[in-house]
Amino acid sequence: xxxxxxxxxxxxxxxxxxxxxxxxxxxxxxxxxxxxxxxxxxxxxxxxxxxxxxxxxxxxxxxxxxxxxxxxxxxxxxxxxxxxxxxxxxxxxxxxxxxxxxxxxxxxxxxxxxxxxxxxxxxxxxxxx
Amino acid sequence: xxxxxxxxxxxxxxxxxxxxxxxxxxxxxxxxxxxxxxxxxxxxxxxxxxxxxxxxxxxxxxxxxxxxxxxxxxxxxxxxxxxxxxxxxxxxxxxxxxxxxxxxxxxxxxxxxxxxxxxxxxxxxxxxxxxxxxxxxxxxxxxxxxxxxxxxxxxxxxxxxxxxxxxxxxxxxxxxxxxxxxxxxxxxxxxxxxxxxxxxxxxxxxxxxxxxxxxxxxxxxxxxxxxxxxxxxxxxxxxxxxxxxxxxxxxxxxxxxxxxxxxxxxxxxxxxxxxxxxxxxxxxxxxxxxxxxxxxxxxxxxxxxxxxxxxxxxxxxxxxxxxxxxxxxxxxxxxxxxxxxxxxxxxxxxxxxxxxxxxxxxxxxxxxxxxxxxxxxxxxxxxxxxxxxxxxxxxxxxxxxxxxxxxxxxxxxxxxxxxxxxxxxxxxxxxxxxxxxxxxxxxxxxxxxxxxxxxxxxxxxxxxxxxxxxxxxxxxxxxxxxxxxxxxxxxxxxxxxxxxxxxxxxxxxxxxxxxxxxxxxxxxxxxxxxxxxxxxxxxxxxxxxxxxxxxxxxxxxxxxxxxxxxxxxxxxxxxxxxxxxxxxxxx
Numbered sequence: 203x204x205x206x207x208x209x210x211x212x213x214x215x216x217x218x219x220x221x222x223x224x225x226x227x228x229x230x231x232x233x234x235x236x237x238x239x240x241x242x243x244x245x246x247x248x249x250x251x252x253x254x255x256x257x258x259x260x261x262x263x264x265x266x267x268x269x270x271x272x273x274x275x276x277x278x279x280x281x282x283x284x285x286x287x288x289x290x291x292x293x294x295x296x297x298x299x300x301x302x303x304x305x306x307x308x309x310x311x312x313x314x315x316x317x318x319x320x321x322x323x324x325x326x327x328x329x330x331x
Numbered sequence: 332x333x334x335x336x337x338x339x340x341x342x343x344x345x346x347x348x349x350x351x352x353x354x355x356x357x358x359x360x361x362x363x364x365x366x367x368x369x370x371x372x373x374x375x376x377x378x379x380x381x382x383x384x385x386x387x388x389x390x391x392x393x394x395x396x397x398x399x400x401x402x403x404x405x406x407x408x409x410x411x412x413x414x415x416x417x418x419x420x421x422x423x424x425x426x427x428x429x430x431x432x433x434x435x436x437x438x439x440x441x442x443x444x445x446x447x448x449x450x451x452x453x454x455x456x457x458x459x460x461x462x463x464x465x466x467x468x469x470x471x472x473x474x475x476x477x478x479x480x481x482x483x484x485x486x487x488x489x490x491x492x493x494x495x496x497x498x499x500x501x502x503x504x505x506x507x508x509x510x511x512x513x514x515x516x517x518x519x520x521x522x523x524x525x526x527x528x529x530x531x532x533x534x535x536x537x538x539x540x541x542x543x544x545x546x547x548x549x550x551x552x553x554x555x556x557x558x559x560x561x562x563x564x565x566x567x568x569x570x571x572x573x574x575x576x577x578x579x580x581x582x583x584x585x586x587x588x589x590x591x592x593x594x595x596x597x598x599x600x601x602x603x604x605x606x607x608x609x610x611x612x613x614x615x616x617x618x619x620x621x622x623x624x625x626x627x628x629x630x631x632x633x634x635x636x637x638x639x640x641x642x643x644x645x646x647x648x649x650x651x652x653x654x655x656x657x658x659x660x661x662x663x664x665x666x667x668x669x670x671x672x673x674x675x676x677x678x679x680x681x682x683x684x685x686x687x688x689x690x691x692x693x694x695x696x697x698x699x700x701x702x703x704x705x706x707x708x709x710x711x712x713x714x715x716x717x718x719x720x721x722x723x724x725x726x727x728x729x730x731x732x733x734x735x736x737x738x739x740x741x742x743x744x745x746x747x748x749x750x751x752x753x754x755x756x757x758x759x760x761x762x763x764x765x766x767x768x769x770x771x772x773x774x775x776x777x778x779x780x781x782x783x784x785x786x787x788x789x790x791x792x793x794x795x796x797x798x799x800x801x802x803x804x805x806x807x808x809x810x811x812x813x814x815x816x817x818x819x820x821x822x823x824x825x826x827x828x829x830x831x832x833x834x835x836x837x838x839x840x841x842x843x844x845x846x847x848x849x850x851x852x853x854x855x856x857x858x859x860x861x862x863x864x865x866x867x868x869x870x871x872x873x874x875x876x877x878x879x880x881x882x883x884x885x886x887x888x889x890x891x892x893x894x895x896x897x898x899x900x901x902x903x904x905x906x907x908x909x910x911x912x913x914x915x916x917x918x
Contacts, residue, residue: 214702220709227713227720285701286694306701307708307745 208232208317209248211241211267212256212283221254224310230317238262242270250278252301252320254313257284257291265294272299279320283308345660346667358674364667371659379651387644394633399593402603402629407591410605410622413547413555414589417609417620420459420543421502424517424535425613427457429500432521432531440465440474440531447476459539461514466492466530477534479510486532491516495530500614505537505557505565513537519613541566544620552628557609558582559617571596571623580604583619593626601626682861682882697748704744711737762912764799765807767841771830774811778819787819788827797832800841802912806884813881814845814904821849821902840907848901857896888912 207230212218215236222232233248235241238259245253253271257264268280279301284291292303302316345368431449432440439445450463462477470487486492491503495518503516518532540557544566548555557565562582564572573579579597583590583606591605605622627634715734717723724730771791775782782789800807818828829846852860859865861882885892889909896902 214706217702217706217709220706220713224709224713224716227716285705286698305749306705307741308705310709310712 207251209241209244209250209253210234211236211238211253211259213237213258213260214256221310225313228314236260238264238267241267242274245271245278246274249275252317253278253280254283255280255300257282257287257295265291265298268295268298268300281313281316345664355671355674355678358677360666360670360673364663368659368663371663372656375655375659376652379655380648383644383648387640391637394637395630398630398633402624402626403591403593405629406603406605406622406624407589409547409549409555410591410607410620411589413544413622414607414609414620416543416547417540417557417618418611420540421517421609421616422611422613424457424459424533425500425502425519425611427453428517428519428531428533429613432519437465437521437523437529440529443474443476446474450476453533459536461534461536463534464532466518466532468528468530473529481509484509491518492530494614495520496528498614502611502614502616502618504559504563504617515540517614537566547622550624550628552625554623555621557618557620560619565618568623573597578621580621580623583621591622596623596625603629678858700744701748704741704748708738708741708745711741762801763804764801765804766799767797767832767843768793768795770804770808771811771843774808774815775830777812778815781819782828785824787822787824790827790829792829792831794832797834797841798838798910800908800910802888802908806888807908810881810884810888810906811843811845813877813884814906817877817904818845818847818849818902821851822847823849834910835907839910841910843906843908844903845906846901846903851898851900851902852894852896853898857894860894861892 208222208225210218210222210225210232212221212234213236215234218234218236222234225232233244233250235244238261241253241255241259255264255268255271259267264282264284268282271278271280276299280299282291282295282300282303283306284304285306287295287303287305295303301320304312345364431453435445435449440449446463446465450460453460453463462475462479462481464475464477464481465473466486467473470485470489470492472482472484472486475482489503489508491501495501500519501517503518505513505515507513508516514537515535516532517535518530520528520530522528544555544557552570554569554571556568556571556578558578559565560582562578562580564576564578568578571578571580580594583592583604585608586606587608587610589605589607591603594602594604596602603624603626605624607620609616609618609620711734715731715738718731718734768791771793775789775791778789781787815828815830822828826848830844831846832841832843834840835842856865856867860878862879865879882892885906885908889912891907893905894902895905
């Protein structure tokens with residue numbers, strides 16, 4: 203099974219592409235998709251170190267996608283990145299196993315730091331194994 | 332003394348009399364509390380006092396009727412008794428004369444010695460006689476026994492003599508006659524053996540009759556006397572003697588029974604008149620016995636009692652009125668207070684509603700801007716990445732600077748949209764302990780130069796006893812900054828700005844006052860200053876969002892903001908904040 207670093211799920215195509223490009227520049231391999239259902243399908247097929255998920259998607263609401271991803275791959279950290287997250291959304295996402303909750307526009311360095319942390323803990327986890 | 336009076340009037344007079352919150356008027360349940368209060372008191376008073384008044388009046392009526400009846404009865408009885416006495420007095424003497432003429436006959440009676448003997452015996456037996464005389468049928472006095480020398484006088488034209496001829500006996504009116512001393516004549520007619528008649532006449536002392544009458548007089552205001560049928564007084568009257576011995580009361584109409592009637596005297600005083608026409612069995616008389624009693628005298632006991640009842644009634648009515656007023660005031664005040672609270676809540680709700688709608692609008696705008704903003708951010712970030720990571724165009728440092736300024740601008744926009752979103756939501760509240768003094772000093776610092784330049788005195792007095800406030804630093808700073816900005820816009824050069832603080836509610840709340848002596852806010856505008864888009868500035872000079880956002884921020888920090896202002900005198904904003912913010916959600 204192919205292993206990629208990051209799956210970006212966002213209905214704003216240009217935004218998702220640009221984010222993928224920027225992360226690519228930082229030596230992170232990314233895959234992009236623009237709706238909820240294909241995100242769920244992709245996660246079933248492939249494994250990722252991290253999923254970046256928007257809440258407002260054309261077909262499914264982000265929280266629903268989050269739940270399905272977590273059912274399928276509970277170990278994959280999911281970062282919610284949204285332009286209009288309410289407090290209720292945040293609470294719900296964190297309760298459903300989101301790793302963190304960020305608002306757009308965001309600082310890419312924060313994302314990179316989180317990614318580094320995830321990789322670090324992953325490596326530790328593997329060493330422990 | 333004045334203080335206790337104020338207190339009493341404060342209890343009795345309702346508070347709405349002093350209320351002046353006109354902006355709350357449309358929200359009150361009752362249009363006019365003054366009227367409601369008045370109507371309540373009027374209705375209660377009427378319900379409580381009217382039956383009492385009616386009952387008292389009926390009671391008075393009953394008592395007066397019964398007293399009147401009783402008085403009439405008593406007067407009538409008195410008149411009846413007096414009549415009997417007078418009648419008896421006259422009858423007794425007439426009977427004695429009748430006996431004498433029948434017993435002795437004309438011859439014996441015309442003997443002066445035996446007539447004197449008869450007079451002596453009669454005086455001994457009955458008393459009240461002055462003299463005796465025998466008068467022949469021609470009217471000439473034949474024999475006389477007594478103190479005056481009236482022998483040979485002619486009585487043929489005297490009314491009593493004429494009457495005696497007709498009725499065999501008579502009682503005269505009281506008159507002076509030949510002797511010029513008031514007296515009454517009683518006379519009986521008898522026949523001589525030769526068929527001619529003669530008259531035995533006795534003169535009675537009027538003193539005895541007056542004595543008999545006055546023994547029936549009861550009370551100071553009572554009067555008892557005899558009048559003839561023309562109203563001429565026969566015995567003296569204490570109160571009712573008019574001109575030429577005429578009684579100044581109407582002469583009653585003839586009645587064979589004793590009667591009592593109500594009337595008024597010449598001065599309009601109510602009186603009771605008891606009267607009786609006196610007739611003896613032997614001869615009729617022209618006497619009318621009159622008993623006069625002043626009603627006031629007879630009613631005195633009742634009037635005294637009535638005055639006591641009136642006092643009792645008056646005091647009870649005052650107590651009832653006081654209790655009713657007090658109760659009404661308390662009740663109407665309570666309703667008013669509740670209604671006022673409701674009205675205040677309605678006003679606040681309306682304001683909140685308006686703020687909520689601007690919040691929704693702001694959130695909507697922020698959402699829509701956020702996405703393109705994020706794209707700009709990432710695009711600019713990508714271009715920057717090209718510089719820093721791929722090291723393209725590294726010879727052109729200018730370009731990096733421009734990109735950086737784009738990213739910086741996006742960050743600033745991001746901050747604004749986040750705050751706009753926060754306007755409607757509890758987002759981004761971060762609690763940390765804040766020294767109010769330091770914060771105010773920081774904010775004032777921004778305006779230091781402007782204050783110096785405009786010669787504005789800023790006085791800050793935040794005592795050290797004010798505890799650290801656990802709240803959101805950024806928001807509190809924005810609140811204070813907004814209000815200080817606001818004050819600076821309102822004041823002219825040379826004015827002052829006072830900032831001070833105090834703790835309330837047992838150190839659980841801090842109150843911050845920001846006062847200026849600028850142009851002030853007119854009363855019409857005072858309740859609108861926190862409404863979104865409300866501004867008095869010229870178009871393009873203010874959005875009308877400053878105070879509205881401040882209001883939202885204070886609410887978010889679980890505080891409260893109020894404003895007091897007078898046009899031309901300045902404005903004071905008061906912010907109350909909890910010392911410890913309740914645990915909130917933080918990002």
